[in-house]
Amino acid sequence: MSKTSRITFDIVVSGCVTDCWHCYVYGGPAPLMTMNDYENVIAFVDKFCRIANEQNVEVYPYLDLEPMLHPEIEKIVSLARTINGFSMPVCIPTTGIPISTRNDWEQVLTAYHEAGVEQFEFTLHGPEAIHDKAVSWKGAFRCLNEAVQRAKCSSFEISLNLMVSKPMLQQFRETMYVVEKNEYNHKRAVIPAYAPNEKLRRFEQYRPELADVIPYKDFFQEFCDNKIHDGEYWHNVQESTEEKAYQELLAHESKYESYHLIIDSLPTWYFLAVGPGLDIWYGNGFHRTQKLGQIGKTTPTEVLEKVLRRYPNYSFGGYFPIDHVPSPIEVGKIVADPTGKRIYHEIDEIHVKWLDKYLMESSE
Numbered sequence: 001m002s003k004t005s006r007i008t009f010d011i012v013v014s015g016c017v018t019d020c021w022h023c024y025v026y027g028g029p030a031p032l033m034t035m036n037d038y039e040n041v042i043a044f045v046d047k048f049c050r051i052a053n054e055q056n057v058e059v060y061p062y063l064d065l066e067p068m069l070h071p072e073i074e075k076i077v078s079l080a081r082t083i084n085g086f087s088m089p090v091c092i093p094t095t096g097i098p099i100s101t102r103n104d105w106e107q108v109l110t111a112y113h114e115a116g117v118e119q120f121e122f123t124l125h126g127p128e129a130i131h132d133k134a135v136s137w138k139g140a141f142r143c144l145n146e147a148v149q150r151a152k153c154s155s156f157e158i159s160l161n162l163m164v165s166k167p168m169l170q171q172f173r174e175t176m177y178v179v180e181k182n183e184y185n186h187k188r189a190v191i192p193a194y195a196p197n198e199k200l201r202r203f204e205q206y207r208p209e210l211a212d213v214i215p216y217k218d219f220f221q222e223f224c225d226n227k228i229h230d231g232e233y234w235h236n237v238q239e240s241t242e243e244k245a246y247q248e249l250l251a252h253e254s255k256y257e258s259y260h261l262i263i264d265s266l267p268t269w270y271f272l273a274v275g276p277g278l279d280i281w282y283g284n285g286f287h288r289t290q291k292l293g294q295i296g297k298t299t300p301t302e303v304l305e306k307v308l309r310r311y312p313n314y315s316f317g318g319y320f321p322i323d324h325v326p327s328p329i330e331v332g333k334i335v336a337d338p339t340g341k342r343i344y345h346e347i348d349e350i351h352v353k354w355l356d357k358y359l360m361e362s363s364e
Ligand code: SF4
Pocket: 016, 017, 018, 019, 020, 023, 024, 025, 026, 027, 028, 065, 066, 095, 285
């Protein structure tokens, strides 16, 4: 068994209405889970949590993606609260589309309040044309702004997650104009993470380069509430390019003799997901790689055993055949762009990108 003892169990009762260009999951649209299936999920996850706890494994059941799209969301939240160890997070990410489009939005927000939610986090990609294009949904920008006002009127705090892309930076002033209008309680600006799938490979064309962000680095450092984590990132943004990762690789070759040496420094966390159809997947949201079973056919004990035999899938060890590929130093020397100026969220993602590129080129 791996040293990790934490699992997030995603319950996906609906997909997302959007499919955002920076996001590693395929959001949807997806079918709704029936209430009958949902009741089976609740019973399964509750049992799974109890069995895992007996083995000192912590489980965090979570309603993932955009559950407010489900017409029965109030009942869904209320039943979820009966699962052993379940608690609603204080802050919930949303596009705002369900809050803006549901006729019963006031009741839904009341149910979220009663479940302990205090904050909604809205991801913004820029002014209207950029935002709607980034999330592939015409009208998303208007919905976001309406949802912000509705959430505020219902006494929620509102947080901004500003996605920094090349198109957004090209319309920086217009973006800040729309940011200021909503008077967010909390703010951060982030560079999207890389993931080894088609959507994130396509996003590379929008990923900012060092020259794009340098004029704004001091601004973003001040803009972010979290001065330690986010502020430091922007202060040192020049350390997050592919070029820097390549220089680090050459300077400390012994650190990069095995992927295990990189992965050992990453959080060890497993993600599982169950959605409509009741298949249980190793992966989260719609970023799923292996089917582990199906509710009704596989027991919670069998699923737990299967999970703990694998590498944690928070990090890329869960998705790549790291025991059967050359070392990071060999991979980097073959596929890295030694002068690459694109900016990444974390340095380990650059190793993910190199390994992804290496595996794709070797399979051609
Ligand atoms: S960012 Fe959120 S809404 Fe967009 S595709 Fe990802 S999970 Fe869905």
